[in-house]
Amino acid sequence: MRLLSDLGKRMFFPKGIVAQSAEARERGVRFDATVGMAYEKGEPMTLPMIRDLTHPLSTREAVPYSPTAGVPELRTTWRDLLAQKNPLLRGVATTLPVVVPGLTAGISLVADLFVDPGDVVLIPDLFWGNYRIIFEERRQCRLREFPFFNQDYRFNRKAFADGARAAAGSGKLVVLLNFPNNPAGFTPSREDVAFIRQTLLNLAESVPVLLVADDAYFGLVYDEEAYPDSIFGEFAQAHPNLLAIKIDGSSKEDFAWGFRVGFMTCAFQGITPDQAEALEKKIAGLVRGTVSSSSTPAQSVLIRLLKTETYQAQKAVARDILQARYETLHTILQAQEAQQRAPMLKPLPCNSGYFMSFYCTPHNAEELRLALLDAGVGVISVGKSYLRVAFAGIDREDLPELYETIFSVAEALGTPPCPQTHPVQESIEA
Ligand SMILES: Cc1ncc(COP(=O)(O)O)c(C=O)c1O
Missing domain, CATH: 3.40.640.10 (Type I PLP-dependent aspartate aminotransferase-like (Major domain))
Structure with a gap:
């Protein structure tokens, strides 16, 4: 209470x-x-096309409250x-x-x-x-x-x-x-x-x-x-x-x-x-x-x-596809660090879910997002300093091209590198 x-x-x-x-x-x-529903011979009434489109659900599985x-x-x-x-x-x-x-x-x-x-x-x-x-x-x-x-x-x-x-x-x-x-x-x-x-x-x-x-x-x-x-x-x-x-x-x-x-x-x-x-x-x-x-x-x-018996197996297939994308993402981010590509973009720790985010300096996330739109890439700017990429939405084979575009557009903006330590005071949201 x-x-x-x-x-x-x-x-x-x-x-x-x-x-x-x-x-x-x-x-x-x-x-x-x-109750406020229409029935005919004990079954919920519906329209023929609704019945066709919801088949193989029964009418009782499809239309009642x-x-x-x-x-x-x-x-x-x-x-x-x-x-x-x-x-x-x-x-x-x-x-x-x-x-x-x-x-x-x-x-x-x-x-x-x-x-x-x-x-x-x-x-x-x-x-x-x-x-x-x-x-x-x-x-x-x-x-x-x-x-x-x-x-x-x-x-x-x-x-x-x-x-x-x-x-x-x-x-x-x-x-x-x-x-x-x-x-x-x-x-x-x-x-x-x-x-x-x-x-x-x-x-x-x-x-x-x-x-x-x-x-x-x-x-x-x-x-x-x-x-x-x-x-x-x-x-x-x-x-x-x-x-x-x-x-x-x-x-x-x-x-x-x-x-x-x-x-x-x-x-x-x-x-x-x-x-x-x-x-x-x-x-x-x-x-x-x-x-x-x-x-x-x-x-x-x-x-x-x-x-259904195959529920877990069906889910595992979908999950494995996302896991594979995550692994590709990590290879890309490791190469970014090794080759010192786009030092103005610091990837935040990512180990799960649909997204990864970059910390970007100095406060140009929206500018970068707009420049990426011009280059054919849609991502989300989060507050002033974070850029969210929904890697779950991109096929594995397309991830290298996506990130290559992100890195080169960020480099072309010519912003200074991120600091080595993470600034912890800002208020942000996605
Ligand atoms: C953290 C978080 N919670 C909740 C939701 C909303 O889920 P639903 O679509 O089921 O309302 C989202 C969707 O993006 C989300 O990212």
């Missing part, structure tokens, strides 16, 4: 149409005249997969994942439920820019940024701990971590994650702590030094005063970005079934009051996908 926002405290799942309709179904009524919290079979399948993918979650009590229309919706619902205007949310200074819209504009809270990398281009443990202690001064601590990170494509090491865990556990002794894991790029870790699983596993039963929420979904994990299927899963040490249900109902209440429910055909396709 101490973590919930005012809205979160008030939120509940109403005993309205959805609940009354479910009750009628459970009772097996002779005439179900509850889904339950507010998601199709139950998808929720239980995702829960089982979470434990399969994260050994630390095996046998651990969590809420049943609630289906939301994409990870963005999940993060936005977390913001609705847990932050009030004026609250502080701790994030690394390299972050996905949409957090600003969600937390600062929609919820009017303050993003407190800690420098993600230290001067040696490693995870900045000290800055994280200082930031967490300072943010906790407000009486509650909300931390949002996104590994693999957008825009750097970086995941900290096991030791770094142990440090993060211990820091938050210490603070949970005195203030309620919310740890939000934005796991958009879960599973795409290419280097053994990077923490391989979700940090949610580290926190799910770490402390009774620390609520962990995992936001994940099929967008990136299953290469189904536009399906708009994400999941929200919550846990804390000692969570009871009643408490889990209360959290699920608060989330479902918010879903009901915003988007009502998530896409049914997308959920139906995912149920079939996740249950």
